[in-house]
Amino acid sequence: MSSTETRKPTAADIGFDPILMAVLSSRFESIIREMTNTVMKASRSSVIKNARDMSCGILTYDHRLVSVEEALPIHVTALELTTQPITQLFDDIKEGDAYLNNSPFFGGTHHADLTLCVPVFHEGEPLFWTLARSHHADVGAPQPTTYLPYAKDIYEEGMHFPCVRIQEGFKDKADIVRMAKQKIRVNNIWYGDYRAQVGACRTGERRIKELIKSYGAATIKQFIEAWMEYGKRRAIAAIQQLPSGTFSYQVRHDPVPGVADEGVPIKAVVTIDSKEGLITVDVRDNPDCVPGGLNLSEACAVASCRIGVFYNIDPSIPHNAGSASRIVPLLRDGCVVGKPTYPIGTSCATSNCNERLANAVQCAFSEIGEPYGMAEGGGNFSAALGVVSGTDSRRKEPVPYITQLMLGLSGGPGHKGHDGWLTYECSVGNGIMVSDSIEVDEAMYPILIEERRVSPDSMGFGEWNGAPGTQGAYRSLTGDMVLEYCGDGGTFPARGVLKGKDGAPSGTWKRGANGHVDRLPDFHQEKVRSGEAVLFRSAAGGGYGDPLKRAPERVLRDVNKKWLTPEKAAEIYGVALTLSKDGIDYEVDAAATRRLREARA
Template identity: 30%
Template sequence: MTELDPLSIAVIRGRLEQIADEMDTVFERMAFSPVISDAWDRADGIYSPVDGSMIVQGNRGLPIFVGTMQYTVASVIAGASEVRQGDTFIVNDPFAGGTHIMDTKMVRPFFYRGELFAYLANTGHWPDLGGRVPGGFGAAATDCYQEGLRLPPVKLFSGDELNADIVAILQTNSRLPDDVLGDIDAQATALRAGETRLTELLDEYGPDQVRAVIDALRERSARQMRSYIAEIPDGTYSFVEEMDNDGITDEVLRIDARITVAGEELTIDFSHSSPPCQGPMNSVYAATVSSSIVAIKHLFPDIPINSGIFEPITFVIPDTVFLNAKPPRPVAGCAAETSQRIITAVMGALAEAAPDRVPAGSSATVNNLSIGGVREDGTPFVLYVFLGGGYGGHPAGDGLSNGCSLMSIGRVQSIETLEQRYPLRFRKYGLRDGSAGHGRHRGGFGVHFEFEFTAAEGQASLLGDQAKTAPVGRAGGTPGQPSSPWFRIGGEQVALPMISKGENVLLRAGDIVCLRTPGGGGYGPTAERDPEAVATDLEHGYLDDETARRIYAHTA
């Protein structure tokens, strides 16, 4: 057995994380799609050669992707009859450890001196792979076949030789064929960069010692997670989140999270949630599990991310609920909408058990907006943007304004980038007045995102949520404001048929798109807010005099 010392464990852990981070950086810098290069909608990681379980994730990748990718790698292992040095698989099937069709994974076996040591994998959001609407976010899709091209694990590279036939299929099915080739190159190069660095690490420390450290890190994370769970009082805790609708039928979808704590073990039961839905708000098993882990990591952020954190947690997600959908259910809203409400449901249940660790409700929608069309020069475009919102106030302070989503979905592309790349002109991008919930610690503010469309014609689709139910206040705080999107078509303001969802809205030059995201809920009674904090909010324009008097009894 390899002897390990604390210094070696720390150094090798740091090197493994650095390898994943370098893969992230290479992918980001080379990607053609701005949603990857500018908005960071991607992730990289290293996975077990035995079962695909997570070894390490990059610090800058989306946590939900790294969690789901272990299921993707497992599907590659299960389906591949043979893997060789230089092979790389591509897969975007949501039901093979994915999220939605646009999130495209590549998986590369890593060999050291002829022995399979690990798998390297990454995910990037490709802006278009076909489907009923540009960008793939069809709010009225009734099956996954309407959402775009779906690939099971197939070998894109054999011995580092690109399979041109698969590339041709991908390009033929995309409205942006040139971007497809660029993003393939970026993802594949990132994996090869990881291969180079991991080889250097094994050359320096040897495969036995590195493997021993990987095992030790997994055991440490599992032990640390168990110790944190043991701090939560035994019992069953529950919370229900309600999503606006499924995009087809205007009826709420219930996410019923019931968490049972028993010593060092924790069970999350979603079996009382709504059944599979007709529209695209279904989730897949991998995304539901990963979203739940993201929620738990909000409470225990210092636990290193690897497969060990999953060991003390049991999931009950039958296929009779919309959180474990099977083909041919549509799932476009899984990754960026339903996943966030899973996070808030789990955090809501944990708030009963550990109220001093859980903030008030936060913005839990990114308002997936996609617009497709043709520029004046005849080139096609597909715009995809997602937005931040307000975080909930928490025991230690106010919530963050315009924060990234709870699933850590990167960052909003800059106005300059969007105006340069797409036919639009911004009218306003700033904090949304009055959106924050009040309390001892107020919530953060959502954003007001408004632009004028400048091309002759385009097709717009929006797949959002949280327009009916606002982020909750906690410990006596008030809720934030819900989402509020609208379009102005031909000078007339138009609401979407499903309030937060709609597809193929015809835009012409001069039409306006406005997205207003939720503000976070407040934490604690308003009477306990520090008068100096109220005065500071007045000074910064976050409050007006009337609201300060009415809510906080503040007088100048």
């Protein structure tokens, strides 16, 4: 391959001033950053403002992704599907409108992700969409949660807004808001979170108009076309550095009684055409939709196919419609990881099977061999991310509450040159979500968090480790608390690749008032009474490469951080350690380590 083919294309290659391109791309990113900060600061529920389960983006009016900035990959990687139905359903879109879409059958991810979409006009011409997508703690399902693995169809999921015009003339449509408030629990929190999204989208709208006023509509339009072409050419150049071929990988979601008794096998077939700079991800050879909420929406399936590829190519490539065009997902109607058949349930579409699909795609690259690919990341989710609800009776007037906790994020996968990320959470979140602040959670809700720490010896052992899981415990301070969770990863943990070991599985337990501890099912609703506590361990990531090749200094660091015990260091890595003179930390015994590794070679 010639140097001309492998170098990164520049803005100058496509006839647009490279300095101006850098300025304008950064301006769009800064607009999204301001939108994101607006949602976080103005929202009321902890799952949005504390754990950051939200994202913002900008599309052209013809549904091409312009830019994202520090967003959840699953929220924005197929964002174009969210606005496409709006222009199909409405022929009178006008300035001042806002549309609410959370329908998996109209381009949404799942029903808990309410997406506000605002058209941006200039002199009567629609040019852009601003979008704010937030995961709401409740949308009115029969059970107090938004994750419903046993919900067979949308009629058991709560409110669906299939591209509903919720603002006109910059004002809320009172009847739509009233419908939502009537159905949704703790509706003052819901409405505050919705208004935060309105503030974000309107802020983005104003900033885009200011940008157009500064540079002119013609220049902005030229930039958009050049920016898309730049993303496309950068993606082609990156894919041309990969070996051509077809590679497949299969994962398995945990069993869910009555929904998927044997679990759900999920396979991805990745075909790399390095000459054309094109990657095809075929997920059609997978099971039909299951009778529960594990099915993916089309938006989630498309996004996960793209996400798994993006993780394996140059991370500096612009994530816009141009680069996405070089990844072709092949989906099947009525498939558990394809296009769902109305009205099948999809309430867990953003987690569970979705996380497994992204893993299958990213791990397929490891079939090429080192240094390509990565291991599996930890699954979603034990009671560490449980949805809790009840009544806070500590106040003069009892106050109902419902929220999703983010107390222990799953561990990331190992890959060549890097250990997994401790606060990774999942392949489709990739470290964007934030572990809850214990102090904030305890201030907002009547719970006490007794413990949160890294779970020792839980990582996926490898030359490059998968990150360990997190363990902890929490309990209610005001009587009965309802807990809901969907703990994938308890039966089939994250697997290692290329001789790397599996990560530790996730799990949930309950400690009774008498101190006795019982393991709870991995997919479950539990009433936690006074004096009882919930114990959890999040899933760890899989390891990459032979553990006996891990640098002894890295093993030592893990031991001194208390992530790894000296016994496991010797057993798994062949690294012998002795206490240092301070009697606290360890140091490597080089001679003993050499003997251990030679004996196991």
